[in-house]
Amino acid sequence: MTYPFLNRLRVIESSAFIAAPLAGLTLAQFGADVIRVDMIGGGIDYARMPRMPGGRSLYWTGLNKGKRSVAIDLRRSAGRELVQALATAPGPDAGVLLTNIGTPWLAHDVLASRRADAISCTIQGNADGSTAVDYTVNCATGYPAVTGGGSRERPVNHALPAWDIACAYQAAFAVVAAVDHRRRTGAGAQLRLALSDMAFTTLSHLGVLAEAELLDQERPSIGNHLYGAFGRDFATADGQRVMIAAISAGQWKALVAACDAAPAVAELARATGLDFADEAQRFEARDALAELLEPWFATRSQAEVAAVLDAHKVCWGPYRTVRELLATDARVSMANPVFERLHTPGIGEHLAAGAAVRAPAMAREATPPAALLGSHTDEVLHEVLGLDSSAIGRLHDAGVVAGPDADPSQRP
Amino acid sequence: MTYPFLNRLRVIESSAFIAAPLAGLTLAQFGADVIRVDMIGGGIDYARMPRMPGGRSLYWTGLNKGKRSVAIDLRRSAGRELVQALATAPGPDAGVLLTNIGTPWLAHDVLASRRADAISCTIQGNADGSTAVDYTVNCATGYPAVTGGGSRERPVNHALPAWDIACAYQAAFAVVAAVDHRRRTGAGAQLRLALSDMAFTTLSHLGVLAEAELLDQERPSIGNHLYGAFGRDFATADGQRVMIAAISAGQWKALVAACDAAPAVAELARATGLDFADEAQRFEARDALAELLEPWFATRSQAEVAAVLDAHKVCWGPYRTVRELLATDARVSMANPVFERLHTPGIGEHLAAGAAVRAPAMAREATPPAALLGSHTDEVLHEVLGLDSSAIGRLHDAGVVAGPDADPSQRP
Numbered sequence: 001m002t003y004p005f006l007n008r009l010r011v012i013e014s015s016a017f018i019a020a021p022l023a024g025l026t027l028a029q030f031g032a033d034v035i036r037v038d039m040i041g042g043g044i045d046y047a048r049m050p051r052m053p054g055g056r057s058l059y060w061t062g063l064n065k066g067k068r069s070v071a072i073d074l075r076r077s078a079g080r081e082l083v084q085a086l087a088t089a090p091g092p093d094a095g096v097l098l099t100n101i102g103t104p105w106l107a108h109d110v111l112a113s114r115r116a117d118a119i120s121c122t123i124q125g126n127a128d129g130s131t132a133v134d135y136t137v138n139c140a141t142g143y144p145a146v147t148g149g150g151s152r153e154r155p156v157n158h159a160l161p162a163w164d165i166a167c168a169y170q171a172a173f174a175v176v177a178a179v180d181h182r183r184r185t186g187a188g189a190q191l192r193l194a195l196s197d198m199a200f201t202t203l204s205h206l207g208v209l210a211e212a213e214l215l216d217q218e219r220p221s222i223g224n225h226l227y228g229a230f231g232r233d234f235a236t237a238d239g240q241r242v243m244i245a246a247i248s249a250g251q252w253k254a255l256v257a258a259c260d261a262a263p264a265v266a267e268l269a270r271a272t273g274l275d276f277a278d279e280a281q282r283f284e285a286r287d288a289l290a291e292l293l294e295p296w297f298a299t300r301s302q303a304e305v306a307a308v309l310d311a312h313k314v315c316w317g318p319y320r321t322v323r324e325l326l327a328t329d330a331r332v333s334m335a336n337p338v339f340e341r342l343h344t345p346g347i348g349e350h351l352a353a354g355a356a357v358r359a360p361a362m363a364r365e366a367t368p369p370a371a372l373l374g375s376h377t378d379e380v381l382h383e384v385l386g387l388d389s390s391a392i393g394r395l396h397d398a399g400v401v402a403g404p405d406a407d408p409s410q411r412p
Numbered sequence: 413m414t415y416p417f418l419n420r421l422r423v424i425e426s427s428a429f430i431a432a433p434l435a436g437l438t439l440a441q442f443g444a445d446v447i448r449v450d451m452i453g454g455g456i457d458y459a460r461m462p463r464m465p466g467g468r469s470l471y472w473t474g475l476n477k478g479k480r481s482v483a484i485d486l487r488r489s490a491g492r493e494l495v496q497a498l499a500t501a502p503g504p505d506a507g508v509l510l511t512n513i514g515t516p517w518l519a520h521d522v523l524a525s526r527r528a529d530a531i532s533c534t535i536q537g538n539a540d541g542s543t544a545v546d547y548t549v550n551c552a553t554g555y556p557a558v559t560g561g562g563s564r565e566r567p568v569n570h571a572l573p574a575w576d577i578a579c580a581y582q583a584a585f586a587v588v589a590a591v592d593h594r595r596r597t598g599a600g601a602q603l604r605l606a607l608s609d610m611a612f613t614t615l616s617h618l619g620v621l622a623e624a625e626l627l628d629q630e631r632p633s634i635g636n637h638l639y640g641a642f643g644r645d646f647a648t649a650d651g652q653r654v655m656i657a658a659i660s661a662g663q664w665k666a667l668v669a670a671c672d673a674a675p676a677v678a679e680l681a682r683a684t685g686l687d688f689a690d691e692a693q694r695f696e697a698r699d700a701l702a703e704l705l706e707p708w709f710a711t712r713s714q715a716e717v718a719a720v721l722d723a724h725k726v727c728w729g730p731y732r733t734v735r736e737l738l739a740t741d742a743r744v745s746m747a748n749p750v751f752e753r754l755h756t757p758g759i760g761e762h763l764a765a766g767a768a769v770r771a772p773a774m775a776r777e778a779t780p781p782a783a784l785l786g787s788h789t790d791e792v793l794h795e796v797l798g799l800d801s802s803a804i805g806r807l808h809d810a811g812v813v814a815g816p817d818a819d820p821s822q823r824p
Binding site: 004005006007017018022025026030044047048049050051052057058059060061062063125126127130131132133135136137138139140141142143144145146147148149150152153155156157158159160161162165166167169170171172173174176177178179180181183184189190191192193194196197198200201202203204205206207208209210211212213214215216217218219223224226227228229231233239241242243244245247248249251279280283313315316317318319320321322323324325326329331332336338339347348350351352353354355356357358359360361362 | 430471568578583584608614624639641643645730733741
């Protein structure tokens with residue numbers, strides 16, 4: 001569902017994959033009029049897995065709901081000229097390009113020559129223009145050597161495209177900050193955001209780089225333990241697993257009380273000389289503490305465990321597969337107002353999320369589902385560029401633009 | 413380094429751990445005047461690991477650079493009154509609270525009763541107010557069952573606090589969108605963002621929820637393979653590892669050419685009847701394709717591999733530990749303009765990152781290092797609340813506020 005925060009700010013998105021489309025979705029969910037421009041027949045991400053039996057991508061339609069779709073032959077100069085015109089059309093709530101396509105014809109100076117206060121946000125792999133994706137950046141962050149019991153020799157990749165996601169929200173932030181700045185000063189902005197910079201700056205913010213530089217040490221590879229305090233997964237009697245976190249002193253106290261472990265924990269403190277009120281000392285004794293707590297979990301069903309942990313306000317969560325999550329967790333259902341049901345063309349009806357942010361005083365509108373490619377070609381060309389129906393007809397005849405009938409899912 | 417985009421927008425941050433502080437840092441890096449308010453002596457995150465030998469936290473100082481610090485006794489009503497006054501002080505570029513502390517005295521209606529157009533952004537664990545942290549949310553996303561060869565029975569946690577990071581940037585975005593909205597309409601905004609909503613909405617955007625609902629299937633657990641195309645880690649002759657991604661058709665073509673693998677790949681296509689120009693069919697044959705490419709990597713040093721892959725513009729990256737990254741990668745060095753060197757009190761001099769976003773036309777200022785707690789107590793009380801030195805003196809005498817001498821690192 002979408003909020004009216006951004007006053008229909010018009011954003012032209014020429015993009016592929018995750019980071020730029022998710023940035024566009026984020027803007028759309030806050031009320032931007034995001035117009036995604038795609039190659040006629042779809043760009044390189046249009047058929048990304050998972051796909052419906054009919055071929056339409058659940059990945060693409062997930063990332064491109066809430067937007068309008070224009071299909072243009074981006075290889076031809078007449079098509080490129082249309083994209084430039086869309087991105088630089090006048091109006092205080094227009095003149096914004098979001099892209100991850102580092103092509104000269106979408107370069108900032110090209111846009112600025114048509115609209116001096118243009119805002120462009122270009123997401124890159126590396127800042128030098130070379131290609132990188134989440135996986136080929138993450139491998140350099142050090143995390144694979146400390147994930148899942150991995151090591152330098154046997155690194156473990158994350159499955160979540162975490163850097164793409166971070167990049168998306170950072171880009172959406174930068175665009176809105178630049179729009180606000182333009183509203184006050186009249187100045188446009190060229191914004192560039194490299195996935196590798198996103199990852200490596202985050203390492204600085206989390207203290208990871210300073211740790212390596214100043215303490216000359218690497219994070220230990222500690223499996224499912226959390227770093228720097230106490231937390232780990234535990235198996236229950238009925239074959240389920242739960243994750244426990246005791247980061248604050250209060251969380252630790254709650255956990256010890258819930259598991260009836262005060263005497264045993266005190267004994268361990270005596271034996272080791274450690275003070276478990278200090279998170280770093282809990283971390284130091286993590287294996288012994290986990291071993292001490294294991295039997296409590298192993299002799300109870302997940303339901304019993306849940307009841308006791310909740311009663312003590314322990315910070316914990318169950319492990320679930322995605323189907324289990326959907327089947328059992330009210331947080332992922334229509335009982336949660338951030339979700340709605342969409343009917344996406346070529347896909348069917350399904351649960352879908354609006355913005356994660358709740359703004360209780362502001363009404364949300366239903367999210368338009370991801371459109372067939374080119375569904376809004378004609379209305380956008382008319383509304384934004386003022387083209388009349390005969391001009392639009394000529395562009396269709398010349399194959400420069402296309403409507404939804406050219407969507408691959410509409411092929412016989 | 414900080415950009416002047418946000419015109420010294422004053423944000424009062426009362427926070428702990430990662431999501432809210434990183435949101436505040438993001439705002440600060442774009443030019444907000446972020447004033448972090450902490451309990452005298454430090455909040456529950458002030459000593460988070462890793463720590464310097466003297467006790468100061470590299471985690472806390474990484475997340476709280478670029479901000480001013482005010483130390484207040486938050487347990488006392490006089491202290492709480494000061495925080496409310498700071499968060500609701502007048503001015504078009506003020507009146508913003510960022511917090512993850514769900515306490516009644518920081519509730520939105522309390523602020524709105526003092527300043528009708530107040531903006532508050534409250535980050536929560538779960539939307540019902542119950543506690544959750546990155547780890548106790550991630551376990552429910554399904555990712556641990558498909559990370560690092562994990563399973564439902566042996567889940568693998570990620571080590572990167574990915575949901576905290578996503579939450580931070582999403583929150584910074586929401587704050588700036590609300591500020592822009594207030595500038596146009598005069599209306600304030602109550603924003604709430606739950607970590608669990610952040611995770612579960614992302615599952616929707618990536619198509620993961622729709623896949624489970626409509627196709628009734630779970631993602632496969634595929635180790636270091638990437639999902640939906642071809643990509644995996646490979647060992648080189650000198651004991652190094654590289655990650656290869658061939659998501660687009662162009663990336664695949666480049667990889668096959670670089671590895672001199674065209675005949676063998678064509679033979680495999682014939683034998684299997686698969687068309688490797690289609691990413692889904694590359695994914696289907698991922699094991700056979702990886703096996704076929706392994707010897708090429710295994711018989712070359714990483715340097716040789718790198719030279720050939722770069723010459724063919726293959727999308728790849730080396731695995732590194734953090735120390736290796738710092739020692740060898742120019743992307744994490746003063747050669748990269750997003751980095752600078754800071755001298756942080758109690759820490760020393762070290763590399764630190766500004767915003768990942770590059771805005772070539774806009775000058776950046778040096779980031780102020782993370783301050784000792786309370787370093788800006790007096791100046792903020794004077795500047796924002798107009799208190800004179802005798803009024804400030806009385807607050808010190810009463811123990812309601814403190815200066816940097818009360819920072820734990822200054823204790824003898």
